Amino acid sequence: MAYQQPSLLNEKEIPFHRMESFHRERVQDFASGMTPLKKSDHILVVHMIPESSVLTRKRFDATQLKEHGSRVYALGDRGGYSRFNVDGFMNYDGHQSIRAYSQLYRDGRLESVMSDAAYPLGQNEENGVHVLRDSIVEKALSSLVPNYLAFCKAVDLQTPIWLFSALVGCEGVRICTDWGFRDVSDHGIDRSPCHLPEIEITSLDADSMALLRPWCDTLWQACGIERSYNFDEDGNWRERRR
Numbered sequence: 001m002a003y004q005q006p007s008l009l010n011e012k013e014i015p016f017h018r019m020e021s022f023h024r025e026r027v028q029d030f031a032s033g034m035t036p037l038k039k040s041d042h043i044l045v046v047h048m049i050p051e052s053s054v055l056t057r058k059r060f061d062a063t064q065l066k067e068h069g070s071r072v073y074a075l076g077d078r079g080g081y082s083r084f085n086v087d088g089f090m091n092y093d094g095h096q097s098i099r100a101y102s103q104l105y106r107d108g109r110l111e112s113v114m115s116d117a118a119y120p121l122g123q124n125e126e127n128g129v130h131v132l133r134d135s136i137v138e139k140a141l142s143s144l145v146p147n148y149l150a151f152c153k154a155v156d157l158q159t160p161i162w163l164f165s166a167l168v169g170c171e172g173v174r175i176c177t178d179w180g181f182r183d184v185s186d187h188g189i190d191r192s193p194c195h196l197p198e199i200e201i202t203s204l205d206a207d208s209m210a211l212l213r214p215w216c217d218t219l220w221q222a223c224g225i226e227r228s229y230n231f232d233e234d235g236n237w238r239e240r241r242r
Contacts, residue, residue: 015051019047019049020164030045030168036101037100042115043170044167044168045111046110046113048145048164049109049162051162053157058108060088064155068151069104069151070082070091071147072110072147073102074092074093074112075140075141076114077114079093080092080094080100081093087103088105090102114137117132118130118133119133121184129184130173131176131184132175135239141212142209143208149201160202162198162201165196165198165215167189167196173189173223174188176240177229185224188223188224189223199215
């Protein structure tokens, strides 16, 4: 999709354009195989970007990023390793072969990525059907959001903060439609990258699961299902287990 030139955007549209452009360029890098992950398919890419990070030149030093960002865990993981790099500070899962990571940039924006967002149906991949790890993906994002918002509080990054996300290498991936993980959707994700709707976060104390409910519904809609079956009729999220 062609983007408008910045000169054609009004004052309010410019920061969103900058944030979305960064997100889409990074997603394209992953789609092209430019990734530190051990696998280059079935990837979830998430960016959380404060508007202030694209409107000011404020930067954080390495000590600040480590001190306040150590609990912005690798996506889907609560442990693992951490290190500094040229971009800032990274928490990651997997020592020699990275499976997931959360990268805090020096301007405060976050890139969080996980591989293995889908798995082969059955004991092998002979049937070619892969199924989305929907519960893991939804839970991972609901944990990431408050951890990153806590970081923003600590370093005085203000809202609004925008969340962008995409699935890469997941074309054809389906989703389980029952609690026993037996039945799968008739349809799979029809494109790669698959960009999910952006979310504007206006409070650092936001309820992450309530905030993400529309996002979770869209994740299932990408596989042809109306809504996320991980939410009950009262809107409560319940993790499905094998």
